[in-house]
Amino acid sequence: VAGPSILVNGEPGETVSVLDRGFQYGDGIFETIRVADGRPDFWERHMARLASGCERLRLPAPDGDLLRCEAGQLCEASRAGVLKIVVTRGIGGRGYRLPEKADPTRVVALFAAPGYPESFVREGVRARFCRARLSDQPMLAGLKHLNRLDQVMARGEWSDETIQEGLMCDAANNMIEGTMTNVFIVRGGALHTPDLSRCGVLGIMRGIVLDLAQQLGIETEIRAIPRDEMKSAAEIFLTNSVIGIWPVRELEGRDYRLGDVTRKLIEVLARLATD
């Protein structure tokens, strides 16, 4: 099986310096994008999040046309894959101190599609809660930054291959997100998803689902969702850019229905022309 195709600062290769701040400190940001029929899905949304993330981290953003060109070069021949873009602050600065002028490292890589079974969308997945907590950090909340140890430790909590996702809470026991997904619940026909102003990743698919719900006239509410409230949810589903929407059919041994709201959103998402 061929490995990923990778461009490092525009050149084919797979190495960056050990002095790179991405390696030293996780000082950088990334995007993970679904590729279908040679095109990265929802490109503009991913570029907007990347640009706003760079701004928040005071990191010079890569040129949009350059990224589009490199992504196009890798994706052209791909029927299905996952494109990952990583931007780090590069080499420089003494210790944690920011370099006066950053020289970012830009990595664009195309990986094979993960090949999840169709049944995950059609029938749903099994999920659990993780013990690992997400810590409050409003300064980094929402960002898809490179510090992912919370998720690595959380994912290390289970090896049962029939469990597809682990949900994570904050210190106050509010459910925030999955290790690699955002979480929605349906109550009384309305869609609820956690507020991510203190921790969590502001997912692209989360944004798309919220927009679709609004277009469909489904009421939405973004708020704190206590972990215990998950028990009384009528429907639960997970989102990310690669999987789209996965209904949760079981959480901590409790069964959930694949209900009308989830079904409708899956249907509309499948028909959506990507921007």
Ligand SMILES: Cc1ncc(COP(=O)(O)O)c(C=O)c1O
């Ligand atoms: C921790 C975490 N939350 C949420 C998401 C969903 O984000 P997106 O919809 O942009 O893929 C991801 C994606 O990998 C993630 O790793």
